[in-house]
Amino acid sequence: MSALTTAEVCITLNGAETATSARTVADLVDLQALTALKIATAVNGHFVPAAKRATTHLKDGDRVEIVSPRQGG
Amino acid sequence: MNAHEQPIQRADTLSVYGVPVTSRMLLGTAGYPSPAVLAAAVEASGASVVTVSLRRETAGGGTGQKFFDLIQSLGVKVLPNTAGCRSAREAITTAQMAREVFGTDWIKLEVIANDDTLQPDVFGLVDAATELNRDGFKVFPYTTEDLSVAERLQRVGCQVIMPWGAPIGSGQGIANRRALASLRAYFPDVALVIDAGIGAPSHAAEAMELGYDAVLLNTAVAKAADPVRMAAAFAAAVSAGRAGYEAGLMPVRDMAVPSTPVAGTPFFDLDGKS
Numbered sequence: 001m002s003a004l005t006t007a008e009v010c011i012t013l014n015g016a017e018t019a020t021s022a023r024t025v026a027d028l029v030d031l032q033a034l035t036a037l038k039i040a041t042a043v044n045g046h047f048v049p050a051a052k053r054a055t056t057h058l059k060d061g062d063r064v065e066i067v068s069p070r071q072g073g
Numbered sequence: 074m075n076a077h078e079q080p081i082q083r084a085d086t087l088s089v090y091g092v093p094v095t096s097r098m099l100l101g102t103a104g105y106p107s108p109a110v111l112a113a114a115v116e117a118s119g120a121s122v123v124t125v126s127l128r129r130e131t132a133g134g135g136t137g138q139k140f141f142d143l144i145q146s147l148g149v150k151v152l153p154n155t156a157g158c159r160s161a162r163e164a165i166t167t168a169q170m171a172r173e174v175f176g177t178d179w180i181k182l183e184v185i186a187n188d189d190t191l192q193p194d195v196f197g198l199v200d201a202a203t204e205l206n207r208d209g210f211k212v213f214p215y216t217t218e219d220l221s222v223a224e225r226l227q228r229v230g231c232q233v234i235m236p237w238g239a240p241i242g243s244g245q246g247i248a249n250r251r252a253l254a255s256l257r258a259y260f261p262d263v264a265l266v267i268d269a270g271i272g273a274p275s276h277a278a279e280a281m282e283l284g285y286d287a288v289l290l291n292t293a294v295a296k297a298a299d300p301v302r303m304a305a306a307f308a309a310a311v312s313a314g315r316a317g318y319e320a321g322l323m324p325v326r327d328m329a330v331p332s333t334p335v336a337g338t339p340f341f342d343l344d345g346k347s
Contacts, residue, residue, distance in 0.1 A: 014129040033133040038141045040127065040170030045162055047169035065129065067170055068137020069144070071111070072126025072154045073101030073241070073291035 012063045026053035028064060039068045085319070087286050089264050090179070090211040090232055092150070095121045097281065098311045099152065099266065100304070101291025108143050110300050115147050118304035124152045124181055124289065127171055141174075152213060154181040159194075161201035168205055180205060181213045181235070181268075181289075191241040191269075195222045199229065206230030215268050218252040220259055227263060234260065235268035235289065238280060242292045244272025247279050257284045274303075274310030281314025282322060 008019045013028070022028035025041050025048050041048045042065040048056050058064070087094045100120040105111035115123055125144060130137050144151060153171035158164040161184060168180040184201055186194035193216050202212050206229050214226050218236045226234055236256060239245035247253060248270060257265060267280040268289040277288045288311060297303035335341070 014131075031132075032130075034130060037130070037135060037138045038174050039130055039137065040174045042166050042170060045166055047166050047173075049169075049173060065170075067127040067167075067174075068130035068134070069141040069174060070126045070128040070137060071101075071103035071105070071140065072124050072156055073103045 009058050009062070010060050011058055012061075014064070014066060020058070022058060024054055024058060025056040025064065028058065029053060029066065032066065034066060034068075037068065039066055041066050087264065094150075094287070095119075096308070096311075097287040097315055098277070098308055099124065099287055099289040100294065101289070102144070103291055104295035105300055108140075111295075112143065112147060114294055114300045114304040115149060117301045117308070118294070119308045120149060122150045122152050123147070124154050124291070125175065126154050126156050127167060127174065150179070151175050151177060152179050152181050153177065154215075155183045155201075156185075158184055159197075160184065161197040161204070164197070164201040165204055168201075168210060169208075172210070178209055179211045179213065181215060183215045193217055193237070195219065198222070199225045202226055202231055203229040213266070218249050218256055220252075220256055223256060223260065223263075227260070233264040233266060235266040237269040238267045238276065238288075239270025239272075241269040243270050244293060245270050246272055246276035247283070250279075250283070253280075253285075254283055274306045277307050278310040278314035278317070281311055282317050284318050287311075 008021050010019050020028060022031050025043060029035050041053060043056060044063050087097055096119045098118055098120050099122045100115060100118050101124045102111055105114060153175050155164040155167040158167055164182060164184050171180060172178055182198060182201055184194045184197035186192050195216060198214055198216060202214050205212050212231050213233045213235055214231055215235050216222055216226060223234045236253060239248040264286045266287045266289050267285050271277050271288055271290040272293050280288050294300050294303045294307060
């Protein structure tokens with residue numbers, strides 16, 4: 001968490017407006033307590049691979065998706 | 074062993090993108106009463122491939138992880154879908170996320186055009202299939218029975234085509250039998266899978282008798298009163314339909330043809346007065 005600051009950005013996380021102190025996608029995943037779980041991420045409709053989460057910075061207005069496995073047909 | 078005691082299924086194995094698929098029944102994992110019933114239904118079906126999806130995860134939630142662990146325990150290959158995607162862009166991004174999460178380059182590509190019919194947006198489908206094939210995916214496109222769309226999908230690299238039997242979840246069965254038969258005849262060497270609309274084991278058998286390589290279904294099993302028993306029923310129907318196709322179905326005739334020999338019929342006169 002040392003990388004975090006108190007400054008917040010306003011993003012849309014999984015469809016809901018969210019103010020967060022996360023600076024990167026990796027920070028956000030960590031704050032959501034999802035780091036150790038099977039998840040994938042996208043920002044503004046584009047896939048963000050796990051290896052690039054730490055270098056993908058968040059800014060106001062970003063639309064972030066965090067998804068995980070579910071039942072499907 | 075007498076001939077009538079031979080097992081109903083021949084030892085031919087379907088191969089998809091170079092991977093053997095031991096069962097010609099692909100099963101969806103959605104809508105079961107419980108995870109335990111899902112697991113038992115998959116086992117009863119004999120399916121070696123099951124479809125899965127991605128959905129939004131909540132903070133701290135382990136829902137996805139639990140489901141992933143369950144599927145892993147079943148020892149089956151997963152085929153992630155892009156269900157709910159309304160554009161090629163959404164489908165492509167979902168496929169990329171699925172590849173990372175599930176560790177497979179297989180993707181059941183769905184681009185949906187209409188809420189009421191859930192029919193494929195075939196234009197978006199071809200666009201997405203083009204890009205995903207370029208990106209190394211093994212694409213399983215959910216499409217209509219339209220032959221020209223199937224041709225385009227094949228041209229951009231799809232080795233499997235999955236036309237609908239009927240709208241998703243409708244249980245209507247093989248709605249356009251003639252077009253699906255034409256598609257089979259036109260693509261003798263492409264793996265063809267009837268995906269969606271199958272509601273009863275007889276529908277699955279019909280699809281297999283048409284020469285389709287496999288069927289993909291979900292709701293008919295998941296929403297049955299006894300999903301596990303229904304999974305077994307579908308497995309038997311798929312085997313029977315495939316065996317019937319391989320054995321060679323008799324031609325359909327417009328008029329009756331007696332099966333009992335006419336020669337030697339008692340009371341029979343050649344002048345027709347009997």
